[in-house]
Amino acid sequence: MSETWSDEDGVFYRLRQSSSVYIAHQAPRGTSYCWPTMWLSSKGKQPDYSKTKIGLDLQSICRGCTQIEILLDLHAESRKKGTPSPTGRLPFHNDFAEISECARRCHTCRVFRQALLTRCGTTDEADALAVTTRHCPVYVRPVFNYQEDSTQEDTSVERLESNVVFKIEILHHSDKAVLIPSSSTANSSFNLPENPNSPWIARQIKSWVEACHQDHRQSCAVLRWSSENPTRLIRIVSESELQLCSIDEQVQYAALSYCWGSQLLTEKDGELLRGAMTTMENLEQRYESFSISELPATLRDAITIFRRAGLAYAWIDSVCIIQGQSDMSDFIREAPRMHSYYGNASFTLAVCSNSRATEALLSPRSAFSEVTQSCHLRGRYLLPPLVTLAEMLKSSPLTKRSWTLQEEHLSPRVLYWTPNRIYWSCADAQLAETATPAVQPDLNDLNQDMPQTFLVACHHGTAETRHRGWLSLVTSYTLRDMSNPNDRFPALSGLASRYQSSCGQKNAYLSGLWELTLAHDLSWRVAKFVPRDEVDSSQTFPSWSWASLPLCHGIEYEAESQNPGGLEFVSSWSYDTSETDAIDDIYKGSRVAGLRVRARLRPFWHEEATLCPWDSILEQNANTQRDRSSMNPEFNFWIVPELPVYSTDPHTGLIVAYEARKKETVGQLDYISSVYRVLQGSLTIFALELTGRAFLLVEKIQDSRFRRVGIAQDYRSGFFDGVAVSDFQLV
Ligand SMILES: [Zn+2]
Ligand SMILES: [Zn+2]
Numbered sequence: 001m002s003e004t005w006s007d008e009d010g011v012f013y014r015l016r017q018s019s020s021v022y023i024a025h026q027a028p029r030g031t032s033y034c035w036p037t038m039w040l041s042s043k044g045k046q047p048d049y050s051k052t053k054i055g056l057d058l059q060s061i062c063r064g065c066t067q068i069e070i071l072l073d074l075h076a077e078s079r080k081k082g083t084p085s086p087t088g089r090l091p092f093h094n095d096f097a098e099i100s101e102c103a104r105r106c107h108t109c110r111v112f113r114q115a116l117l118t119r120c121g122t123t124d125e126a127d128a129l130a131v132t133t134r135h136c137p138v139y140v141r142p143v144f145n146y147q148e149d150s151t152q153e154d155t156s157v158e159r160l161e162s163n164v165v166f167k168i169e170i171l172h173h174s175d176k177a178v179l180i181p182s183s184s185t186a187n188s189s190f191n192l193p194e195n196p197n198s199p200w201i202a203r204q205i206k207s208w209v210e211a212c213h214q215d216h217r218q219s220c221a222v223l224r225w226s227s228e229n230p231t232r233l234i235r236i237v238s239e240s241e242l243q244l245c246s247i248d249e250q251v252q253y254a255a256l257s258y259c260w261g262s263q264l265l266t267e268k269d270g271e272l273l274r275g276a277m278t279t280m281e282n283l284e285q286r287y288e289s290f291s292i293s294e295l296p297a298t299l300r301d302a303i304t305i306f307r308r309a310g311l312a313y314a315w316i317d318s319v320c321i322i323q324g325q326s327d328m329s330d331f332i333r334e335a336p337r338m339h340s341y342y343g344n345a346s347f348t349l350a351v352c353s354n355s356r357a358t359e360a361l362l363s364p365r366s367a368f369s370e371v372t373q374s375c376h377l378r379g380r381y382l383l384p385p386l387v388t389l390a391e392m393l394k395s396s397p398l399t400k401r402s403w404t405l406q407e408e409h410l411s412p413r414v415l416y417w418t419p420n421r422i423y424w425s426c427a428d429a430q431l432a433e434t435a436t437p438a439v440q441p442d443l444n445d446l447n448q449d450m451p452q453t454f455l456v457a458c459h460h461g462t463a464e465t466r467h468r469g470w471l472s473l474v475t476s477y478t479l480r481d482m483s484n485p486n487d488r489f490p491a492l493s494g495l496a497s498r499y500q501s502s503c504g505q506k507n508a509y510l511s512g513l514w515e516l517t518l519a520h521d522l523s524w525r526v527a528k529f530v531p532r533d534e535v536d537s538s539q540t541f542p543s544w545s546w547a548s549l550p551l552c553h554g555i556e557y558e559a560e561s562q563n564p565g566g567l568e569f570v571s572s573w574s575y576d577t578s579e580t581d582a583i584d585d586i587y588k589g590s591r592v593a594g595l596r597v598r599a600r601l602r603p604f605w606h607e608e609a610t611l612c613p614w615d616s617i618l619e620q621n622a623n624t625q626r627d628r629s630s631m632n633p634e635f636n637f638w639i640v641p642e643l644p645v646y647s648t649d650p651h652t653g654l655i656v657a658y659e660a661r662k663k664e665t666v667g668q669l670d671y672i673s674s675v676y677r678v679l680q681g682s683l684t685i686f687a688l689e690l691t692g693r694a695f696l697l698v699e700k701i702q703d704s705r706f707r708r709v710g711i712a713q714d715y716r717s718g719f720f721d722g723v724a725v726s727d728f729q730l731v
């Protein structure tokens with residue numbers, strides 16, 4: 001009788017046996033491997049992995065981990081014989097809660113438990129891991145990296161396989177997969193302080209800040225924006241006392257980037273947070289003195305962290321900008337300056353560990369509640385897990401919010417606070433908290449897309465690298481959420497200011513796009529076309545700007561634009577002409593409603609073309625059968641090659657136009673409503689040339705006025721032949 005544990009790329013068989021002796025045996029013909037598992041608990045079906053024994057080396061090991069050792073033996077054996085190794089993943093515990101319990105006795109399970117906890121994006125997630133993953137088996141997948149050395153023929157198997165990495169996964173929670181490297185020598189630096197108030201953490205922060213300020217003068221200090229202080233700062237008078245102040249002489253202060261979490265708050269918490277804000281009512285009082293207890297937990301703990309790092313001043317938006325529903329004047333004045341506030345800070349503390357300002361930062365770090373010691377599986381010593389900053393950021397609520405994008409990317413130095421570890425990033429170093437100061441893993445190789453890339457490009461990059469940096473930030477920005485859709489441009493305005501001032505020549509800001517690179521900037525493409533019900537008609541953004549898309553709707557840009565455009569910028573106009581005297585250039589630019597451009601325009605499909613069903617022009621092969629929603633479909637127009645046709649696909653929003661014996665042109669519509677209108681015959685689409693690679697799909701509003709409905713990239717050469725350049729308006 002056999003039962004299968006399987007996954008997409010490999011299968012381990014589990015044979016029920018009465019014996020409790022485990023023997024690895026060859027797979028029967030046709031199966032990949034036989035996997036004996038016999039520790040069925042007396043109670044029921046679940047295998048009992050947790051029984052622990054003590055080996056000759058006094059290392060305590062559970063049955064689950066012993067199975068991993070057998071798997072390693074199987075690998076070694078098949079390698080020796082030259083037969084294929086078993087592939088796939090091996091279940092070794094019934095769920096995370098079981099590992100957590102087992103970790104009290106099994107040394108290796110302790111490392112696995114710690115690794116899975118350090119991989120959690122938020123403190124909440126780490127605290128609830130045992131509950132959210134209940135009954136989800138935990139798997140191990142050994143990944144071998146053989147170092148073939150042709151000069152040494154008699155290389156021992158041990159040496160060949162010393163480079164194994166253990167990938168630990170929880171079923172249905174693939175985002176929490178974590179890699180644990182191993183080595184032939186022991187490593188004892190597993191244990192970081194469980195208590196985040198430990199002086200060790202403050203020392204680590206101080207040493208990072210000092211090293212950067214002293215040793216990275218050429219790479220990091222130069223990224224500082226100016227010597228100005230923010231309009232208001234928080235003076236940290238003592239452990240419990242704070243004071244608002246305005247100071248002329250340059251001081252060192254820390255800035256804070258965090259999630260307010262307004263969408264997640266209970267009414268009581270919301271009230272608490274509103275009470276913590278600085279308003280016209282408490283402003284005067286706060287200039288005298290106020291208690292740290294007036295602030296929510298995240299802000300309180302942040303100020304404590306700053307104080308321990310030796311700083312006497314802090315800048316936090318909700319405390320240093322006067323808040324008020326009715327009077328936005330201070331916000332309007334301060335918002336454009338935010339880029340200098342983050343740009344001038346000694347460092348920015350980025351709170352990645354929680355999604356609400358009411359949650360504490362200084363809460364116990366569960367990954368380190370069990371003291372972990374060096375241990376091995378078949379002679380391979382486990383090393384602390386490799387959890388990179390980039391991986392942590394991907395699962396952090398901070399990277400899902402709009403405002404935090406510029407706070408992070410305008411800061412020359414960022415200290416990342418994650419649930420179980422702190423990280424540092426400056427232009428010169430990407431570091432993770434470690435147990436011993438001597439071992440400082442440099443994560444540079446692992447995180448090529450460092451947060452300071454944009455600042456570095458603005459400071460001494462070429463026009464191309466700067467522009468690439470801008471497009472990559474916008475791409476990330478369109479995926480993020482915000483509580484107030486009116487902040488669509490304000491939350492990006494700091495980055496826009498920084499970009500504009502680095503251009504060195506006049507470059508008008510045009511509702512999220514730039515005058516000097518307009519043709520390329522207009523060529524964004526929706527990552528996925530927008531279903532009708534997602535359109536928010538309350539927003540007024542021009543159709544040609546990515547800002548007109550619903551929030552969290554991603555876009556893509558062509559990586560390179562080597563073909564400078566056919567489209568030329570002439571001028572622009574704004575929604576409200578009365579505001580054109582507004583103080584801030586970027587603010588003005590974010591009110592641009594229309595563009596006057598000079599370019600070539602022609603009908604997208606031939607005037608005699610007929611509309612035909614999408615399926616009738618698709619190449620009928622195995623691929624189209626399997627993947628009906630392919631973004632790169634193959635077409636077949638050979639039935640009547642002289643007949644011009646056009647068609648659109650309601651599943652993808654793709655649209656195609658074919659002219660007799662010419663390469664077809666494929667475009668992407670932004671909204672499903674446009675697809676329906678094409679199918680009903682109520683939408684005629686024109687092509688407006690952008691660059692040699694891309695043109696806009698536009699709809700005529702009146703005369704020479706058009707609005708965007710989509711984009712086409714990689715079109716055939718000669719598409720615009722014989723068309724004269726004219727003036728158009730885009731709205
Ligand atoms: Zn165990
Ligand atoms: Zn174990």
Ligand SMILES: [Zn+2]
Pocket residue numbers: 211212213216219220426427428429
């Ligand atoms: Zn630095």
